[in-house]
Amino acid sequence: MIDLTGKKAVVTGGSSGIGRAIATTLAKVGAHVVVADLTEEAREGGEATAAVIVAAGGSAEFVKLDVTASAHVASVFAELDERLGGLDILVNNAGVLREGSVHETDDETWRTQFLVNVDGTFHCTREMVRGLLARKSPGKIVNISSISGFRGNPGFAAYCATKGAIVNFTRQVALDYAAHGINVNAVAPGFVTTHMTALYDQATHDALAAQTPRGRWASPQDVANAVLFLASPLADHVVGDNLLVDGGWTIGTPVELGA
Template sequence: MGRFDNKVAFITGGNSGIGKASALMIAKDGANIMLADLKEDRGVLKELEELGVTASFVKCDVSKPEDVEHAINETIKKFGSLDIALNNAGVGDQGMIHEKSIEQWHKVIEINLSGVFYCMKYEIEHMLKQKDGGKIINISSILGQVGEAGAAAYVAAKHGVVGLTQTAAIEYGAKNIRVNTIGPGYISTPLLKDIDKEKLHEIEERHAMKRLGHSEEVAKAFIWLASDDSSFLTGDYIPVDGGYLAQ
């Protein structure tokens, strides 16, 4: 028996990195999975199904509210409930403020901030209909607490995710819906694939542990927040950052 038997987890950006690691980890504990991403990855679905759970995929661009509404409706249609949501989809950001294009600013804000709002809006609509409510975990960043040169849109979006999380926790705490956010440090995911070795070493040195994090280390925090072990937590920001913010 797993802790999440008969529970349904909806995960955006589920094909790789933190999303994939979280999906696999909660599936090992019994949850059925709806993966939402820009394209289907049969390899990930096969890995999930081999764990003995039901896994499905829905195409979703989180910057489009109609996509998100459709994805949540498909989750309910397929599984009958929505118990746990991990709002994880995101993109990176580059360029100083005066060099950044308006289009780039809007793209990052729409995916990283508005996308989280759209997900919470439609997730909460369904969770309010459920006796057991639900748990929502939003992925912010260490850059949801501090600034970073060359990442204005990303920083602004991730700060916004923390504020959205706190507001949702206040609005729905009495409705048995818990909403928390995780602030990963720099994690070894595809978002870092284009960074050169010298820059990567400099990033590693910013962490007290002198290394990048692993997706599975963030997934463990997700599992805890999704479980009843964290039953008195809502509106909280949990850094998983190898000591980045301690310095």
């Protein structure tokens, strides 16, 4: 039902984890995918994302991108826009997570997470929107926020602040460009099994699964499926939403009442 043949998509942080699943999913339905990351190597090992896509008959390329560097992001997007004849889809997925309650958080830890998660999303969104406006073209931007943008997550002060910023950045940018046919939305994942969440020990992993109404963690594919919807024409009338893919974690905690 979803066919993105002819569409050009950029997935930041596309080498690993959720971004890798998003890239392969968009490519499966025909998009040319630009895997934009610091490194081509997948953190979980295996073939590079673009190679996996091409081996499966899809279309993809790797581009080295550091989302924190404003001028560099502008030149990479300008080159892609020119060479590919315009970009249609941007997925702002690159992100970092560092532990720390606020009293334990030094300036560097705070700034690094804002630089990647918030400034990075801003830099890429700005260049994408500039390109779409210049070509008077519609487009789709999907940010990856988090349940940590809606509720506190004990011991992750800076991360929660960055994801809260992305939740409302999504709404604000969506408002400014809705009339131009540029849809901006976000997917807010719950706990997803990737390199990022390897810091949780098995007991914590199991406890978080038990607190989730669906009873399990998400897979990267669960998140990619929601991104696919928001990047497609099926979501043409969805504007500024943060689509929770959290197995119900945000709506409440399952509680078994005692006998």
